[in-house]
Amino acid sequence: MDYFHYTYKHNHINFSSHIYKVSTYHYNWHGETEILILLKGRIEMSCNSEVFTMEPLDTIIISPQVGHATLALEEDTTALVIHVGKEFFQQFDPNFGMYQFVLRSNQDNRYNSFFSSLRHHAATMMLLMMNGESPANQLWLENHYLALASDLYSEIDAVKSIRGNTKPVDMTVATFDKMIAYIDKNYQQKIELEDIAKIGGYNVNYTSQFFKRQLGVSFLEYLLRMRLREATVRLANSEDGVAHIASSCGFADIKAFNVAFKKHFHTTPSEYRKQAKELGRKTKLHDWKEIISTQEQDIVELLQSFLPYQADTRYKADLDVANQKLKAVTTQLENVVNSLKV
Template identity: 35%
Template sequence: MSVILKETGAEEIALRKFDTGKMFGFQREKKMDFANYKMEWPREGLTVRCFAHDIMNYRYHWHPDEYELNILLHGSQEYCRGTQNVLLEEDDVLLTPPGVGHASFGQQANTTAIVLHFSAAAIRPFFKKSGVYHFPTCLSDEGTRTEERYRQIRFYASQIFTLMQQNSLYAQLAVRASLELLLVVLCTEFEPQRLNEMPEDERRRSTIRRLLTYVEEHYAEKLTLENLADFAQYNRTYVSTLFKQVVGVNFHEYLSRVRFQHALNDLALTKDGLTDIALRNGFADLKTFNARFRATLHRTPTEYRAQLSPDRVIRVGERKFLLSEDPILQAKLRAYLKVGC
C-alpha cells in the first residue's frame, strides 16, 4: 500500500514528528507511518534521507548537491540518467550524482524502489581534489546485479534504511558508520570520475542559488545569458564560467532542463496541444521541444502521452510513499541484510 503526499519546496511532507539530538549536533526528522526518513548534521553540512515509493510517470529533476541511490524492489523501471536510458529490474542498483538530470517511469503497477539521498559533502573526505564525483559504472543489470559489490551496496543502504526506521538511541551514529562503509564500496569498486567543482565559499554558493532561482522564475520567457548577467551584476563570462564549474552544465543546457521539466509535467496532467505546451514553457517551437524530448527520453511526446495511465500520474511536487510496514519493502530489507545476499 502507498500514499500520495505533497511537497513543500523540494521536500515532501506528511504527518511529521521532530526529534532534535542536541548533544550530537544533528536533527532527525521522521515521517510517521510512511517509509520516509531524514537525518541532518548541520555543523557538517550533511543530510541523509531515505524513502520507499511507488514509481509513477516521468518527473524530470536533479539535485544540486545530493547523490541519489536507487534500488528497485519490485516491477520494472525505465530510468533516464543524463542522456542514458536503461531498464532496471528487481534488485538493480543505480547511482545518480548531483546536478545530473534524471527521471524514472514505472513500466507496470506496483513498481517500487528504495531511494537513498546523501549530501555531496559526505564524499569529500575520500578525495584530495574537491568537487562532485560521478560513478558511471554504478549501474547493475542482469549480468552484474548479483556481484558482491552490488550486494554490499544493497546491504549498507538497507542497514541505513532500517536504522532510520527503528530510530533507536544510537541510530545517528550507526547511520554515519553505514554511510561511510557504503562510500568506501563506491570509491573502491566503481571508478569515480570528477564532474565539476563544488564551491567551498558561501559567496559563490549564494550567487549560484540566486541565478538558479532567477531561471526558475523566468524560464518561460526569452531568457539569455546577458539577462542573467545583468540580474547578478556580473559580466557574462563570469556567469557562464560559474554555471559550468558549479552546476556542471552550461546556462543554455540548464535552461532547457527547466523548460523540459515543466513541459513534461503539463504533458502528463493536461490535455493541451503539444505546440501550446512547448510555447508556454519557453521552447521556441514544437520542433525544438520534440528534439529535446527525443534526446532525453528516447521517444516523442505523443508516444509518451499514449503510455500514460490516468491512475498512475502524479504532479511534480508529489510522491507516492509506501507505508513503513509494506510487506514487499520489509521482505526485501530482510533479504538484503542477510550475509551474502
C-alpha cells in the same frame, strides 16, 4: 494515502529519504551527502562534469555542494534517495564539510559487499518507516542507519579529497545557485545566456564554460530540459491542449515543442499523455519530484528483495587473500621477535 517520503530526527541522527519517479530532468546542489539507489529503469547522470548512465540497482554517493542532475532514459524509472546532513559526520570528523567525493557502482562492483549492504540497509530503513514509528521500529531504524553511515564513511575516507583554494575567477556556490534559481523561476519566459551571465557578473564565454563544467550540459540544453520537465507534468496531470502547454512552458511554437519532445522521449506529446494516464502510478509532487505511494506493491516487493544479501564472492576472495598475507607477515614478525630474544 501514504508516500515514501520521510524525515527522521532523533538526538544526533537527522536524515531524509524518499522514493520517486525520476523526471525528465532534475538538478540538485545541496548541503547534504546524497545516496541514490536506482530501483527501476535507466538514468543519465551528470556529476562533476562527467556524464554517464546508471543501470538498475546502481548506486551513487555524492558529497555536499557537488552539482548533479538526472535524466530518465526509460518510462517509470524509479530511485530511492537518502540525504544525510554533513553535521552528522562532522560530529565524528570535524573536517567532513571540506571533503569532496563521488562513489558509484558499475557492472563490475554493483553486487560487491559494500553496495549490497548499502541497498540492504536503505531498503530496511524505508520499510521500517513505512510501518510506523513504534519504539521497536525506531531502534531497528537507527541500528540500520548507523550501520549504513559507518560503512559509508569507511568508503568515503578511502577516496575523499579536500577541495583546493577556489581560483579568483571561479564562481562561488552561492553565485551559481542564483543562476540556477533564476532559470528555474523564469524558464517559461525568454532567457538568454547574457541574462545569466549578468547575474553572476561574469562574461558570457566563461559563464557558458562553467555551466557546462558543473552540469555536463550546456545552458541551452538545461533550459530546454526544464521546459520539457514542466511539459511532461502538465501532460500527465492536466487536460490542457498540447499547443497551450507548449507556449506556457516557454516554447516558441508547437512545432519546436514537438521536435524537442520527440528527440528526448522518442514519442509525441499526445502519445506520452496517453501512456502516462494508462500507467496510472500513484504519485504526488514534492519539489518537482513525483513521490511514490507506499501502496505500490512492486516497489514494496523490490525493497523486500534487498533484505537478505550476500557479499560478492570476488570481494570475499580478495579479503581471504589479504588475511592470508596478514597472517604471513604476522608469522614473520613473530619469528624476528623470537630470534632477537635468543
